[in-house]
Every structure is written in structure tokens, then in C-alpha cells.
Amino acid sequence: MNKKKWxxxxxxxxLLVFALLSCFKTISGVDAREINAYNQSENIEKGTTSSQKKTQSLEDAYNWSKEYPHKQVVATGYTAGVESTGKTPNEPGYGxxxxxxxxxxxxxxxxxxxxxxFPIGTILFIPGYGYGVVADTGSAIKGNHLDLYYKTVSDVYNKWGKQTLDVxxxxxGKGKLTEKDLTHLNENKAMQVYRQQYIKSEVE
Incomplete structure (x- = not known):
């Protein structure tokens, strides 16, 4: 067979390989980074090697500054309580x-x-906080200002405060977010290794 045919x-x-990879991403919604995270979690469960047991934190897992565009913001924290929203647990719309x-x-x-x-549904990675999904607005949240949800006032002050940083x-986002969307993100099997890290850090 001549060289031209080869x-x-x-x-x-x-071209076939690229087409298959593109098709897989479109259908499954899983990219190469998530596959890598999934493989890491599988290796940890199997306990194959000591190096595989040590999974990187999200901050260290990717080269964020090269893989994603960034924007400098002022980020504060808020809760669902009266101190942030003016609502109490027994009021309609609380939380x-x-x-x-x-x-x-x-x-x-x-x-x-x-x-x-940042339209509703926008997903940001916020160093020191994790992934944030834009779901809310606020009268004081204007321009490059984010408000990050925490469960308690003490968490807001002790774990975050006020920071200027790149996200x-x-x-x-496309202006819409549903409970199903949020559940899908948090229960994505490929990301559970990182979710376990988050859960552990929250209880420590």
C-alpha cells in the first residue's frame, strides 16, 4: 500500500477519535478532568498505591489560571437568616x-x-470556598461583588469574612437554575472524591 493511502x-x-471524544462529551456532560477525578476516586477505593490514595485538593488539581478565564471580585458571606435576608425560619420564602x-x-x-x-446558573470556582453556583441576587450585590452562602453567622466570620480575590x-449561566441542576452537580460520580474532601473539611 502506498504512502498516500497510509x-x-x-x-x-x-478524525474518528476526535469525533468520538466530542460525541462522548456532548452526550455525557463529562469532560477529561472529571474522568481523571473519577479514576482517582476509583484508585483510592481499591487502595492500589500510596500515591493514588493522596488525592489533590481542588485548588491543586487543575491549573485554574490557564484553563479558565478569571475575574477579580470582592466576596463576602451571607446566611439564610434575618441578619442577611431579614427573614426568620417561620416566614415564607426562608432559605x-x-x-x-x-x-x-x-x-x-x-x-x-x-x-x-454573572447570570443565574453561572458556575465559578472560588479558591478557599469551592464551587459556587449563582442562584441569588441582592440589593447590595452590584458589579464584581459576590455573596457566598454559609450555614451560620459564625461560619461567615470565621471561615471567610471579606476577601478580594480572583475567581x-x-x-x-443562561439565567436559570433548578434543584435538579444543583443535585446533578453535587452528585456527579466523577466529583465525589472532592465532595468527600469538602465534607471532611466542614466537620473539622
Missing amino acids: LKRLIMAV ITYSGVKVKRDLYSTIAADTNI YIVKM
């Missing part, structure tokens, strides 16, 4: 965000933002 077959094979989902502190937590900057834009 070259043509090689090009076709490469319900502008998007309609309940406030949540998890691997993917609900945060508030100016929707002219990374993982995915821009």
Missing part, C-alpha cells in the same frame, strides 16, 4: 434563593451575584 487512513483514524432553589453549602454551593455580570469562570 496517510489518508491515519488522518481518518485521528429560598432568587432562582427558586434552596440555599446550599456543598461541593457546589449557592452564591449571590450581580446577574448583569474562575467554569461555565456562564
Whole structure:
């Protein structure tokens, strides 16, 4: 077989591989980084080697500054309570965000933002906090200002306070967020190794 035919077959094979990978991403919603995280979690469960048992933190797992665009923001913390929202637990709408989902502190937590900057559903990675999903707004949240949800006032002050930092834009929202969307993010099997790290850090 001549060189031209070999070259043509090689090009076709490469194109086929790219097409299959693209199709897999479109159908499954899982990218290469998530596959890597899943493989890490599988190796940890099997206990194959000591190096595989030590999973990196989210901050160290990716080169955030190279993989995602960033924006400098001022980030504060808030709770669902009267001190932040003016609502008490027995009032209608307590703990319900502008998007309609309940406030949540998890691997993917609900945060508030100016929707002219970050539309509802935008996923940000916030160093020191984790993933934040824009679900809420606020009269004082204007411009490059975020409000990060915490369960208690003491958590707001002890774990965050007020910080100016770069956040990374993982995915821009389309103006909508549902409980199903948030559950899907937090229960994504490929990300459970990191979710367990988060849960452990919250109870320590």
C-alpha cells in the first residue's frame, strides 16, 4: 500500500477519535478532568498505591489560571437568616434563593451575584470556598461583588469574612437554575472524591 493511502487512513483514524471524544462529551456532560477525578476516586477505593490514595485538593488539581478565564471580585458571606435576608425560619420564602432553589453549602454551593455580570446558573470556582453556583441576587450585590452562602453567622466570620480575590469562570449561566441542576452537580460520580474532601473539611 502506498504512502498516500497510509496517510489518508491515519488522518481518518485521528478524525474518528476526535469525533468520538466530542460525541462522548456532548452526550455525557463529562469532560477529561472529571474522568481523571473519577479514576482517582476509583484508585483510592481499591487502595492500589500510596500515591493514588493522596488525592489533590481542588485548588491543586487543575491549573485554574490557564484553563479558565478569571475575574477579580470582592466576596463576602451571607446566611439564610434575618441578619442577611431579614427573614426568620417561620416566614415564607426562608432559605429560598432568587432562582427558586434552596440555599446550599456543598461541593457546589449557592452564591449571590450581580446577574448583569454573572447570570443565574453561572458556575465559578472560588479558591478557599469551592464551587459556587449563582442562584441569588441582592440589593447590595452590584458589579464584581459576590455573596457566598454559609450555614451560620459564625461560619461567615470565621471561615471567610471579606476577601478580594480572583475567581474562575467554569461555565456562564443562561439565567436559570433548578434543584435538579444543583443535585446533578453535587452528585456527579466523577466529583465525589472532592465532595468527600469538602465534607471532611466542614466537620473539622
